[in-house]
Amino acid sequence: QVQLVESGGGLVQAGGSLRLSCAASGIIFSIYEMVWYRQAPGKQRELVAVITSGGTRNYADSVKGRFTISRDNAKNTVYLEMNGLKVEDTAVYYCNARVPLSDYWGQGTQVTVSS
Numbered sequence: 001q002v003q004l005v006e007s008g009g010g011l012v013q014a015g016g017s018l019r020l021s022c023a024a025s026g027i028i029f030s031i032y033e034m035v036w037y038r039q040a041p042g043k044q045r046e047l048v049a050v051i052t053s054g055g056t057r058n059y060a061d062s063v064k065g066r067f068t069i070s071r072d073n074a075k076n077t078v079y080l081e082m083n084g085l086k087v088e089d090t091a092v093y094y095c096n097a098r099v100p101l102s103d104y105w106g107q108g109t110q111v112t113v114s115s
Helices: none
Strands: 003-007 010-013 018-025 033-039 046-051 057-059 067-072 077-082 091-099 102-105 109-114
Touching (some): 003 091, 018 109, 033 067, 033 077, 046 067, 046 077
Parallel strands (some): 010 109
Antiparallel strands (some): 003 018, 033 046, 033 091, 091 102
């Protein structure tokens, strides 16, 4: 059974930092591309950051320079380090693991940034 479990969300003031984690089980983690998405109330889900199996990283323009995605294949975990948080970063953050023909999601973790 595949599970992706996010943690690390919470309430933080603008300018603060949070580190999200997503622990995977039931998959060969190292071959999966790992993605963080977020969805704010009333908005569509948007891609935040991607890290490929080879370690290549890409970010949404809105988070470049503030967020860092990383992975630890030994721990089957992907991280999202978020610095300089803004009110507009408030959303539910989801972890996604994907390879061609296979796609899994976590349950999400709430990040709330107060002004």
